[in-house]
Amino acid sequence: MIQIEKLRKVYRSREREVTAVDGVDLTVREGEVFGVLGPSGAGKSTLLRCVNLLDRPDEGRIVIGGRDMLALRGAELRRARQGIGMIHQHFGLLGSRTVAGNVAFPLEVMGVPRSERAARVAELLDLVGLTGHAKAYPAQISGGQKQRVGIARALAGRPKVLLSDEATSALDPETTASILELLRDLNRRLGLTVLLITHEMDVVKRICDSAAVMRDGRFTESGPVTELLARPGSELARGLFPLPAAEPRDGTTLVEVTFVGGATDQPFVSALARKYALDVNILGGAVETVGGERVGRLQLELPGDPSVNAAQLAFLRESGLAVEVRDRATAPARASAAPTTTAAAEEDAR
Numbered sequence: 001m002i003q004i005e006k007l008r009k010v011y012r013s014r015e016r017e018v019t020a021v022d023g024v025d026l027t028v029r030e031g032e033v034f035g036v037l038g039p040s041g042a043g044k045s046t047l048l049r050c051v052n053l054l055d056r057p058d059e060g061r062i063v064i065g066g067r068d069m070l071a072l073r074g075a076e077l078r079r080a081r082q083g084i085g086m087i088h089q090h091f092g093l094l095g096s097r098t099v100a101g102n103v104a105f106p107l108e109v110m111g112v113p114r115s116e117r118a119a120r121v122a123e124l125l126d127l128v129g130l131t132g133h134a135k136a137y138p139a140q141i142s143g144g145q146k147q148r149v150g151i152a153r154a155l156a157g158r159p160k161v162l163l164s165d166e167a168t169s170a171l172d173p174e175t176t177a178s179i180l181e182l183l184r185d186l187n188r189r190l191g192l193t194v195l196l197i198t199h200e201m202d203v204v205k206r207i208c209d210s211a212a213v214m215r216d217g218r219f220t221e222s223g224p225v226t227e228l229l230a231r232p233g234s235e236l237a238r239g240l241f242p243l244p245a246a247e248p249r250d251g252t253t254l255v256e257v258t259f260v261g262g263a264t265d266q267p268f269v270s271a272l273a274r275k276y277a278l279d280v281n282i283l284g285g286a287v288e289t290v291g292g293e294r295v296g297r298l299q300l301e302l303p304g305d306p307s308v309n310a311a312q313l314a315f316l317r318e319s320g321l322a323v324e325v326r327d328r329a330t331a332p333a334r335a336s337a338a339p340t341t342t343a344a345a346e347e348d349a350r
């Protein structure tokens with residue numbers, strides 16, 4: 001649905017030059033929720049502004065729904081942009097207009113006749129659960145309700161793509177959860193493709209099918225979330241499932257296993273202990289639901305150094321787990337050049 005190739009955006013002023021986006025490739029499949037996660041200054045907002053053509057990139061290609069966005073001009077460009085909705089961290093509502101007036105605003109700009117507007121506004125408010133608040137002013141509603149107005153307004157032009165710029169950053173955790181649920185619901189019901197930027201791991205965990213980690217204008221990792229979680233060395237996996245920063249003790253193997261989907265049903269720790277008559281020590285772990293699938297990471301300590309545990313590590317891999325052996329260096333070592341994971345296998349099957 002969204003195809004971005006080698007996107008580059010440089011801001012130039014007299015004093016300095018900042019490469020905000022530095023050669024980003026991105027594919028967002030139709031109907032998926034894609035999250036770009038990164039710290040402040042990583043280039044996330046610039047990327048989103050380029051996708052929406054609020055900013056023109058210096059280099060690269062942006063194709064949305066088969067249209068080469070950078071080749072469009074004038075009315076064609078305006079029409080294409082109507083197919084892209086956008087929501088913002090601070091909602092951007094007009095304080096002098098009611099909730100209904102805010103949602104009607106883009107319809108007025110699009111030239112939708114007055115006779116059709118009221119029905120469309122009612123439909124949009126119903127979609128975001130705000131029926132009954134049509135006559136309220138932004139100052140009279142909560143932050144979560146304001147964002148719902150923002151979402152209704154963004155959907156006025158029946159876009160196929162919704163861009164979300166830190167839409168939940170200004171909200172408390174409970175309201176964040178309800179807005180993310182709404183976005184997920186709209187994504188499924190309307191087949192909406194969502195590209196969101198966030199600095200919150202939790203957002204990725206709750207609603208993203210795919211994600212990228214952005215740093216200094218580049219993607220450091222990108223792909224389906226469950227696949228990234230099972231990828232050795234993944235920053236996303238470490239952020240979502242922080243494990244103790246332990247080093248292996250002498251004569252032991254310190255191993256981190258990630259399991260996705262079906263592998264969680266297997267009692268692999270007890271199976272390993274039984275099969276090899278081992279005392280397996282569980283040092284840390286977490287299990288969560290990500291993208292509707294159970295995902296977890298465990299840090300295990302096995303007796304004996306890695307050279308005597310080759311069969312045991314192979315057993316874990318054959319059980320459908322991604323396996324990383326931690327060595328004495330701080331960076332986790334890859335246990336295998338091509339670890340078998342359920343997520344990777346699923347991706348292959350797609």
Ligand SMILES: Nc1ncnc2c1ncn2[C@@H]1O[C@H](COP(=O)(O)OP(=O)(O)OP(=O)(O)O)[C@@H](O)[C@H]1O
Pocket residue numbers: 011012018019020038039040041042043044045046047199
């Ligand atoms: N209009 C601009 N002019 C000059 N530099 C800019 C402009 N917009 C962004 N930058 C710079 O580009 C880099 C990326 O900024 P950007 O806002 O895209 O990052 P971000 O990941 O969205 O961060 P944040 O979450 O803080 O908004 C930063 O170094 C920023 O200072």
